[in-house]
Amino acid sequence: MSLKKLNPALVKEVQALKEEGRAKAPERVIVDYIPPRGVKGPRYKIRGADQEFIRLNSNSYLSLSHHPELIKAADEATHKFGVGPGAVRFIDGTFHYHVDLEERIARFVGKPAAKIFNSAYTANLAVALTINNKQTYWIGDELNHNCIIRAMRISNVARENKAIYKHNNMEELKQHLENIPAGIQRAVVIFDGIFSMRGDYAPIDRIEKLVAAYQDRLPEGIITVVDDSHGIGAYGATGRGTPEFTGAGPDVIVGTFGKAFGVNGGFIAGSPELIEAVRQKADTYIYTNPLSVADCAAAVKAIDIADSPEGQERLKHLHERIRQFREGLEALRMESIPGPHPVAPLMVRDTAKTHRMVQRLYEKGILVVGLTFPVVPRGDETIRFQINAAHTEADINYALEVLSEFKT
């Protein structure tokens, strides 16, 4: 009965979020999937709406989630071992599919070892839970994903043990490295590879150079950690992500199987010593059931495909569609943040216009995400478009045609 008393307080708190403009809109519910036909890519049906929709807001960059080989792999694993692991990894919840996926993703990103998680979110929490102690200093980009920010809090990083640099500002990063307090034993420079709202990337090569100059100052060194959830599989010449794109080799790579690979789950890749420490220390690994065997089998298949000529073909098609969309925006004289990533933000810089455009796109059967204050600073109102390998030339032309209604 205590919810009776709590409920009104919660309603008030949600109301406050609404008034601050931070409340989430009701969720749309997808009720049907229509496979590609002719010049059209896949379409989706949404509860309560008659028309079909193109998803221009999906992270499934290589568009593998309907791939028959992934479905077959998930199906076979499920038929053999069932739908759930029955226990955490330590209590005989480890199946060969979990280990296979760890080996496969480590090989894909060029690291000796990896651990898998239910999500990249919990993988990032695990990084901090494993590495942090009272003599650890953390330096991060101001636009880091929520899970990195939350990781600092959940692992009790003290205020004086962390520093934030302005987005991609190497001068500020250098200052923070210079000012690491006395008594600190180890430091971690942590950043997104691709910044999910903007589609721009961290200059990891430059970050590594800066870190190298300060490496000898700390007894346990300074490591670089990249969360490349939006980069792995979709970015760089062979889809190895932001490290490949920047020619860098960060010490630790965190990523997801839920974006370019089209499945679910996350990982940490690094040295065998780090990965064993994760296994021993990270609550988000220890106290929760692992991914299903179906997820793991499908993810291994997704990586195999990404690593094959078929994957390279998908990547090529993806990059062509991204180029087509970006050139189209330019021809309409619409502002974006340049770059070859599938996240292509349209900078609208006006709240009312952003809402109008998102609504119009919806009416015309196009799903996108509008970002307004306080999610982005005032003046940076944006519509985030995400291209994927299932979009056709005709799909992109159609989206541009709808956008042309807003040409000024």
Ligand SMILES: Cc1ncc(COP(=O)(O)O)c(C=O)c1O
């Ligand atoms: C940088 C970054 N890290 C982590 C995540 C979370 O990924 P997952 O869904 O696997 O938890 C996201 C998803 O939006 C992200 O953009």
